[in-house]
Amino acid sequence: xxxxxxxxxxxxxxxxxxxxxxxxxxxxxxxxxxxxxxxxxxxxxxxxxxxxxxxxxxxxxxxxxxxxxxxxxxxxxxxxxxxxxxxxxxxxxxxxxxxxxxxxxxxxxxxxxxxxxxxxxxxxxxxxxxxxxxxxxxxxxxxxxxxxxxxxxxxxxxxxxxxxxxxxxxxxxxxxxxxxxxxxxxxxxxxxxxxxxxxxxxxxxxxxxxxxxxxxxxxxxxxxxxxxxxxxxxxxxxxxxxxxxxxxxxxxxxxxxxxxxxxxxxxxxxxxxxxxxxxxxxxxxxxxxxxxxxxxxxxxxxxxxxxxxxxxxxxxxxxxxxxxxxxxxxxxxxxxxxxxxxxxxxxxxxxxxxxxxxxxxxxxxxxxxxxxxxxxxxxxxxxxxxxxxxxxxxxxxxxxxxxxxxxxxxxxxxxxxxxxxxxxxxxxxxxxxxxxxxxxxxxxxxxxxxxxxxxxxxxxxxxxxxxxxxxxxxxxxxxxx
Numbered sequence: 001x002x003x004x005x006x007x008x009x010x011x012x013x014x015x016x017x018x019x020x021x022x023x024x025x026x027x028x029x030x031x032x033x034x035x036x037x038x039x040x041x042x043x044x045x046x047x048x049x050x051x052x053x054x055x056x057x058x059x060x061x062x063x064x065x066x067x068x069x070x071x072x073x074x075x076x077x078x079x080x081x082x083x084x085x086x087x088x089x090x091x092x093x094x095x096x097x098x099x100x101x102x103x104x105x106x107x108x109x110x111x112x113x114x115x116x117x118x119x120x121x122x123x124x125x126x127x128x129x130x131x132x133x134x135x136x137x138x139x140x141x142x143x144x145x146x147x148x149x150x151x152x153x154x155x156x157x158x159x160x161x162x163x164x165x166x167x168x169x170x171x172x173x174x175x176x177x178x179x180x181x182x183x184x185x186x187x188x189x190x191x192x193x194x195x196x197x198x199x200x201x202x203x204x205x206x207x208x209x210x211x212x213x214x215x216x217x218x219x220x221x222x223x224x225x226x227x228x229x230x231x232x233x234x235x236x237x238x239x240x241x242x243x244x245x246x247x248x249x250x251x252x253x254x255x256x257x258x259x260x261x262x263x264x265x266x267x268x269x270x271x272x273x274x275x276x277x278x279x280x281x282x283x284x285x286x287x288x289x290x291x292x293x294x295x296x297x298x299x300x301x302x303x304x305x306x307x308x309x310x311x312x313x314x315x316x317x318x319x320x321x322x323x324x325x326x327x328x329x330x331x332x333x334x335x336x337x338x339x340x341x342x343x344x345x346x347x348x349x350x351x352x353x354x355x356x357x358x359x360x361x362x363x364x365x366x367x368x369x370x371x372x373x374x375x376x377x378x379x380x381x382x383x384x385x386x387x388x389x390x391x392x393x394x395x396x397x398x399x400x401x402x403x404x405x406x407x408x409x410x411x412x413x414x415x416x417x418x419x420x421x422x423x424x425x426x427x428x429x430x431x432x433x434x435x436x437x438x439x440x441x442x443x444x445x446x447x448x449x450x451x452x453x454x455x456x457x458x459x460x461x462x463x464x465x466x467x468x469x470x471x472x473x474x475x476x477x478x479x480x481x
Contacts, residue, residue: 020138022197024148026190027131028155030094033186034124035156037101037179038066044176051176054110064227065114069121071415072223074129076215078408079267081130085201090134091194093126098187105180133407134198136395146334146392153329153388214259214267221252222412229419237427272406280472281393282413287465288350288386289414290421291458295357295380297422298429298458299373302451306365306444317369320377328384337389343473346389350466352382357459365448393473421458429454 041063048054048062081089100123103116135152139145170178228245235241260266273279296318303309303317336345356379363372394410433450437443 019197022193023138023199024135024151026193026197027090027134028152029186029190030090030127030194031131031152032155033094033183033190034097034128036186037097037120037124037183040170040179040182041066044170044179047176048113052107052110052113061110061114062117064231065118066121066124067415067419068223068226069118070125070128071121071226071412071419072219073122073125074412074415075222075268075408076219077126077129078133078406078411079215080126081133081408086130086134087194087198087200089126089130090198091191093123093128093130094187094191094194095123097123097127098183098191099123101180101183101187105177128411129408131407132391132395132410136407143334143338146337146388149391149395150329150331150333150384150388153333153384153391154326156387214256214263217252217256217259218267221249221256222416224252225249225416226419229423268409272409276472276474277393278406280469281390282410283472284346284350284465284469285390285394285410285413286417286420287461287468288353288390289417290424291357291461291465292353292380292383292421293418294421294425294454294458294461295360298425298451298454299360302363302448303373306447306451307367307369317373318377320374321380321383324378324381325384325387328381329388330384333385333388336385337392342389342392343469345385346393346469346473347466349382349385349389350462350469352379353386354459354462354466356380356382357455357462360455361452361459363448363452363455365444421461425454425458428457 045062054062077089077093097120100116100119104113104120107113107116131152132149135148136145139148170176170182224245228242228249231242231245256268257270260268260270300314300318303314309317333345336348356376359372359376359379367373391410395406429450431450432453433446436446436449441449
């Protein structure tokens with residue numbers, strides 16, 4: 001993917017090893033805060049709506065404003081990290097995210113909260129876009145890199161699960177403002193530690209080629225694309241609005257790719273896509289995250305709307321899935337990859353996810369948690385194999401000069417996959433539910449039927465990801481640590 005040699009390993013002393021582990025801890029802490037915030041907000045939406053007087057359509061923008069800024073700026077933020085230093089971009093992102101969290105906490109109107117959430121998305125994009133790039137340069141040796149990415153994936157799973165539980169507890173025990181105030185000590189501590197622990201990088205500077213036309217095209221394309229996707233729940237997939245804006249987003253993306261092929265200093269060097277592992281990992285990720293993120297949202301809705309669980313109970317019910325993902329990614333993924341290779345481990349993880357989502361396609365209305373839901377929560381642990389190996393493959397070949405760009409690209413496909421999955425699966429679930437209700441089925445039965453269809457489609461998405469991974473990714477000999 002790049003002609004640059006990787007950074008030499010800095011393993012010559014216990015001090016250098018300690019410093020790298022401290023740097024990894026800081027990167028994980030920053031990601032924990034960002035992921036924690038993403039899941040903590042969802043369970044507090046009803047309280048926010050009641051307190052600030054949101055309309056049902058307006059309430060969705062507390063999530064959409066964040067997604068649009070976050071997904072739209074990841075690629076540009078990653079490139080900025082390569083040019084001006086990934087540490088600078090990471091610290092700036094944490095600082096902006098923390099300040100925006102304070103604005104969210106003191107918001108007194110819907111407009112102010114939505115604007116603050118947009119700023120949170122900008123800060124989250126800056127910090128997230130360069131995290132994997134810094135891990136790649138910190139841990140150039142394959143075995144160490146795999147373990148570091150496994151720890152990073154573990155933190156992601158932990159943040160999602162803690163956020164769901166903590167959001168319900170804080171909202172019920174105190175009020176919704178505290179779901180944002182909790183970011184302040186986390187953000188300040190992570191930013192201060194990052195200044196002291198992370199190594200500074202000069203970078204070639206903006207004069208080396210920021211590619212302003214490319215930045216404008218891809219940012220507009222991604223923001224418009226995410227905006228179009230998140231609006232399908234209200235306007236529908238076949239509406240003039242969706243088709244028109246979708247076509248414009250595709251046209252902007254095509255113009256961006258055309259420009260990148262001719263730019264002297266492209267924002268996204270197209271040579272990256274010559275690697276089957278990089279191209280395949282990003283394509284597989286779109287499908288995988290579509291199914292997994294859709295599962296996370298739909299399973300929570302099923303437990304609340306069909307089984308009658310409360311917010312805190314729903315978070316606790318989802319906890320085994322996150323614990324399984326975290327444990328597998330932290331304890332098993334790197335070891336199995338060293339023995340069998342990333343491709344085989346990825347295929348095994350995807351197969352487990354297909355089975356897990358397939359089981360949910362047969363959920364009854366009166367499902368018993370231990371019998372019908374817990375097996376899926378445990379099988380979802382296959383995601384720990386998938387997420388970490390995809391990150392390794394998606395960052396394969398990234399050198400010190402383009403690690404931020406590769407990281408931004410990988411995070412961008414992750415966000416696009418999540419937005420697509422939620423939009424497609426919730427739309428299908430709602431449509432099926434409406435059809436069953438119109439046919440005379442009771443509300444719980446109609447809801448369960450809609451969720452079963454969505455879970456089945458999610459299983460199909462993961463099956464396609466499995467097929468794509470098996471045919472596109474190149475088999476490689478295992479690398480013994």
